[in-house]
Amino acid sequence: MTILTHNQWSAISTRFYKLWVVTIADRHGWQLAVFITGALLVGALAMWMLMSVPTRFRKPIVMAVTFLGGLILALEFLISTDTWHPLTDFLPAYGNVQMVIGSFALLLGLVNLFMIHAEAVNKRTRGWINSFAFFVAFFAIMIAGFVKDYAAAKAVSGSADSIYTVFFEGFLMPLSSTMFSMIAFYIASAAYRAFRIRSTESALMMITASIIMLGLVPAGQYLTSGLPGWLYWLRLENVSYWLLTSPNMAVQRAMAFGIAVGALATGLRIWLSLERGSFFDRQL
Amino acid sequence: MDILIKLQKIDRRVIYALVIVVLMVPLLLQPKGHPKLVTPEVHHAFDVIDSVPKDKMVILSSFWGPSTESENGPQTAALMRHMLMKGIRFGIVSWDQAGSQITYNIGKSLEQELHRRYGVRYGVDWVHFGYKLQNEAALRGIGTDLPTTMEREKEGKLVSTLPVMRGIKDFHNIGAVVEITASGTLEGTMTYTTQPNGLKLLYCPTAVMSVEAYRYLDSGQVKGMLNSAVGAAQYETLIGMSNVTTQASVTTWTLSTAHIFIIVLILLGNLGYFASKKAARRQGGEASND
Numbered sequence: 001m002t003i004l005t006h007n008q009w010s011a012i013s014t015r016f017y018k019l020w021v022v023t024i025a026d027r028h029g030w031q032l033a034v035f036i037t038g039a040l041l042v043g044a045l046a047m048w049m050l051m052s053v054p055t056r057f058r059k060p061i062v063m064a065v066t067f068l069g070g071l072i073l074a075l076e077f078l079i080s081t082d083t084w085h086p087l088t089d090f091l092p093a094y095g096n097v098q099m100v101i102g103s104f105a106l107l108l109g110l111v112n113l114f115m116i117h118a119e120a121v122n123k124r125t126r127g128w129i130n131s132f133a134f135f136v137a138f139f140a141i142m143i144a145g146f147v148k149d150y151a152a153a154k155a156v157s158g159s160a161d162s163i164y165t166v167f168f169e170g171f172l173m174p175l176s177s178t179m180f181s182m183i184a185f186y187i188a189s190a191a192y193r194a195f196r197i198r199s200t201e202s203a204l205m206m207i208t209a210s211i212i213m214l215g216l217v218p219a220g221q222y223l224t225s226g227l228p229g230w231l232y233w234l235r236l237e238n239v240s241y242w243l244l245t246s247p248n249m250a251v252q253r254a255m256a257f258g259i260a261v262g263a264l265a266t267g268l269r270i271w272l273s274l275e276r277g278s279f280f281d282r283q284l
Numbered sequence: 285m286d287i288l289i290k291l292q293k294i295d296r297r298v299i300y301a302l303v304i305v306v307l308m309v310p311l312l313l314q315p316k317g318h319p320k321l322v323t324p325e326v327h328h329a330f331d332v333i334d335s336v337p338k339d340k341m342v343i344l345s346s347f348w349g350p351s352t353e354s355e356n357g358p359q360t361a362a363l364m365r366h367m368l369m370k371g372i373r374f375g376i377v378s379w380d381q382a383g384s385q386i387t388y389n390i391g392k393s394l395e396q397e398l399h400r401r402y403g404v405r406y407g408v409d410w411v412h413f414g415y416k417l418q419n420e421a422a423l424r425g426i427g428t429d430l431p432t433t434m435e436r437e438k439e440g441k442l443v444s445t446l447p448v449m450r451g452i453k454d455f456h457n458i459g460a461v462v463e464i465t466a467s468g469t470l471e472g473t474m475t476y477t478t479q480p481n482g483l484k485l486l487y488c489p490t491a492v493m494s495v496e497a498y499r500y501l502d503s504g505q506v507k508g509m510l511n512s513a514v515g516a517a518q519y520e521t522l523i524g525m526s527n528v529t530t531q532a533s534v535t536t537w538t539l540s541t542a543h544i545f546i547i548v549l550i551l552l553g554n555l556g557y558f559a560s561k562k563a564a565r566r567q568g569g570e571a572s573n574d
C-alpha cells in the first residue's frame with residue numbers, strides 16, 4: 001500500500017530538489033557576499049536558538065536529529081532498488097551537507113592545534129620552537145596556496161605556482177614519506193632484538209610469515225624455481241598462495257563475521273543514542 | 285657460538301646502517317626485471333579492465349598519500365597506463381589531499397609520455413575529479429549521479445562539460461570501480477557503490493592489507509587485486525612492459541632484498557638467543573658443580 005502515487009512522490013521530491021538546486025546555485029560578486037552573509041546569520045541564529053533551548057530538551061533534540069539523519073540513509077539503502085522511492089534524489093544534497101559538516105571537524109581540529117601551540121609559544125615551554133615552526137609552516141603554505149589559486153583564476157603566470165610546488169612537492173610530500181619510512185628501521189631492529197621463538201605457535205607464525213614474505217617477491221620465487229615439475233606444489237609462491245587463499249581466508253572470514261555482528265550492534269546503539277558517552281555522560 | 289652471543293649486543297645503529305645499504309642497492313641499480321609469474325587475482329584484474337566497453341568509464345577511487353606512494357603509486361600508474369593505451373575512459377577521485385596532487389601528477393606524466401603515440405588528452409580520455417571529502421553519500425552518489433556528485437574536476441571546470449563525461453550518468457555507465465587504498469575503505473566502497481549496483485570492483489591495497497581481501501576474492505565481491513608494488517609489476521608484465529625499468533620493478537626488487545634481510549635478521553637473532561640460553565644453562569651447571 002502506498003500513501004502517495006509514484007507521480008505524486010516524484011512531484012514533491014522534484015519541487016524540493018529544485019529548491020535545493022536554487023539554494024546551491026553558483027553565485028558571484030555581491031550575490032555571493034550576500035549569500036554567505038545570509039548563511040552565516042541563519043547559522044548563528046540556529047546556534048543561538050539551540051543554545052537557548054532548556055537543558056532538559058537538548059538531549060531529545062540531539063537524539064531526534066541523530067535518528068532522522070541515520071533513517072534517511074538506512075531507508076534509502078534498505079528499500080529495494082527495483083522499487084522507486086523519493087529519497088534517492090536527495091542523496092547528492094545530503095552528501096553536500098555531510099561534506100560541510102566534515103569541514104567543521106577540520107576547523108575544530110585546526111582551532112585545537114592553534115590553541116595548543118599558541119600556549120606553548122606564549123609560555124616558552126620546552127620545545128616551543130617546534131610550535132613556532134608549526135605557525136610558520138601553516139601560514140606559509142596557506143598563503144602560497146591562496147596566491148596560486150588567485151593567480152590561476154586571473155590566468156596570471158608567475159612564480160606563485162613554483163612556490164606552491166616547492167612547499168607541497170618539495171617539503172610536504174617528502175616529509176610525509178620520510179615519517180612513514182622510519183618504520184622500516186624500527187621493524188628491522190625489532191625483528192633482530194625482539195622476535196624470539198619461545199613456543200610452537202611463534203615458530204609456526206615465523207615459518208608461515210617467512211614463506212609468505214618470500215613467496216611474494218621475485219627473489220623468493222627464484223629460490224625454489226629449480227624444483228622439478230612434480231614438486232611444483234612445494235615452490236614458495238605456490239605454498240604462499242595456498243596459505244593466503246585457504247587457512248588465511250577461512251580465518252579472516254570467521255573474524256569478519258564476528259566483527260560485522262559487533263559493528264551492527266554498536267551502530268544500532270549509536271543510531272538510537274543508546275551508547276554510553278553519546279552526550280559525554282552528562283546532560284546537555 | 286660466541287660470535288652469535290656477541291652479535292646479540294650489537295648497536296642498533298649498525299642494523300640501521302645495514303637497512304640503508306640493503307634498501308639502497310636496488311634503488312641505485314634500477315633493475316628492470318619484472319616478475320614472470322602473474323598471480324590469478326592480477327590476471328582477473330587485467331581481464332576486467334581490458335573488457336570494459338568503450339562507452340563506459342572506469343572510476344579510480346584513490347585513498348592514499350605520500351606515505352604509501354611506493355606501493356600505491358605503481359598500482360595507479362600501471363592501471364592508468366593500461367587504460368590510456370587501450371582508449372578506456374577513466375576518472376580518478378582522491379579522498380586524500382596530498383594523494384590528489386600525486387595522482388594528478390602521475391596522470392599528467394603518463395599523458396605526456398603517451399600523447400604522441402596514442403593521442404591521450406586530459407578531459408577527453410581521462411579526468412581527475414580532485415580531492416573530495418570521504419563520506420558514504422559521496423560514494424553512493426557516484427553510482428546514482430556521477431556528474432552532479434563530482435561537480436567540478438581538479439582544474440575547476442564543470443565535469444558535465446568535459447568530453448570524457450559524454451554519456452556518463454550513473455552506475456549503468458560505469459564499467460568498473462578500482463579502490464586504490466592504504467586504509468580500510470574497501471568495505472565502504474563495496475557496500476555503497478559496487479554491491480548495490482552490481483559494479484565490478486578491483487582492489488589495490490598495500491601488502492599488509494592484502495591478506496584481508498582474499499575472502500572477498502573468493503566470494504566474488506572483489507573481481508581482482510593488485511597486491512602492492514608486486515601486483516603492479518605483474519600487471520605491467522601483462523601490458524607488455526616486462527623489460528622496462530619502472531617504479532614497480534625497482535620497488536619489487538627493493539622488497540625482495542628487504543624481505544630476505546628481515547628473515548636473516550630474525551634467524552640470526554634467534555640463533556643468538558638459543559646460543560646465549562645454552563651458554564647460561566652451561567654456566568649455571570658449572571656453578572652448581574662448584
